[in-house]
Amino acid sequence: MKKADRFDNQEAFILHAYPFRETSLIVEAFSRREGRVGLVARGARRPASSFRGLLLSFHPLLLSWYGKSELRTLHGAERQGGRPGLQGMALICGLYLNELVMRLLPRDDPHEALFSNYAETLSAMTEGGNLQGILRRFEVDLLKELGYAPMLSHDAVSGEPLEPERVYNYELERGPLKESADESRSVRLFGKTLLDMACGNYSDPVTQQQSKALMRMLINHHVGAQPLHTRRLLQDLQSL
Numbered sequence: 001m002k003k004a005d006r007f008d009n010q011e012a013f014i015l016h017a018y019p020f021r022e023t024s025l026i027v028e029a030f031s032r033r034e035g036r037v038g039l040v041a042r043g044a045r046r047p048a049s050s051f052r053g054l055l056l057s058f059h060p061l062l063l064s065w066y067g068k069s070e071l072r073t074l075h076g077a078e079r080q081g082g083r084p085g086l087q088g089m090a091l092i093c094g095l096y097l098n099e100l101v102m103r104l105l106p107r108d109d110p111h112e113a114l115f116s117n118y119a120e121t122l123s124a125m126t127e128g129g130n131l132q133g134i135l136r137r138f139e140v141d142l143l144k145e146l147g148y149a150p151m152l153s154h155d156a157v158s159g160e161p162l163e164p165e166r167v168y169n170y171e172l173e174r175g176p177l178k179e180s181a182d183e184s185r186s187v188r189l190f191g192k193t194l195l196d197m198a199c200g201n202y203s204d205p206v207t208q209q210q211s212k213a214l215m216r217m218l219i220n221h222h223v224g225a226q227p228l229h230t231r232r233l234l235q236d237l238q239s240l
Contacts, residue, residue: 006066007033007065007066011032011060012031012060012061013057013058015028015030015102016102017041020040023045024041026038031115032112033112035105035106036101037072038072039072040074058085059081059085060080062076062077062078086125098230099228100139100219117141118138121134121137133203136197152197155176156176156177162194163191164192167191170189189210189214190210197211
């Protein structure tokens with residue numbers, strides 16, 4: 001086997017795992033060096049498997065695998081550090097992060113900066129704080145990393161700096177406009193909201209509300225017709 005077909009002790013997180021055949025799992029992992037990878041964990045569901053209790057989301061791992069096909073074979077997993085698990089609303093938000101990465105990041109497309117951002121986002125959610133702000137920052141950074149950076153500082157037509165008190169129409173695939181030709185594909189918000197987003201400041205309740213509407217429109221556009229399951233789950237919980 002060529003060296004390039006084998007990867008040992010790779011920093012990674014589990015995004016999703018589901019049963020495969022009688023005793024195995026298919027694991028979607030997000031690794032620092034190789035990006036998102038699909039792995040088969042053979043025998044992982046057997047009681048005596050060395051993988052039992054290890055292939056859990058939100059815990060930093062060192063994974064080892066080999067193979068060249070779309071699904072590689074996982075042959076080693078080791079827990080890295082003792083970060084506590086997510087609970088309550090933070091857990092739902094973590095599942096949302098994982099679904100975003102699964103839906104938007106192609107396999108075998110390394111994004112080391114995004115991996116670091118993902119790890120920092122999980123740490124921030126574990127420590128508590130403004131979950132909405134934490135999610136919005138990750139969403140913006142994710143789109144930037146994938147080449148879909150939202151325009152947050154200048155008018156899309158004139159190029160002039162945004163005015164905090166002015167209301168703009170943020171139009172899909174264009175950006176903030178003083179007037180929009182297609183208001184059905186735009187969100188109305190203050191220039192201040194976009195400027196706050198540009199510097200990662202989500203302390204203002206208006207910024208929280210308007211940035212949520214904007215990012216929902218942008219994320220929906222990029223994930224396509226199939227809705228995000230975790231977003232629906234979050235909406236259902238909030239309606240109880």
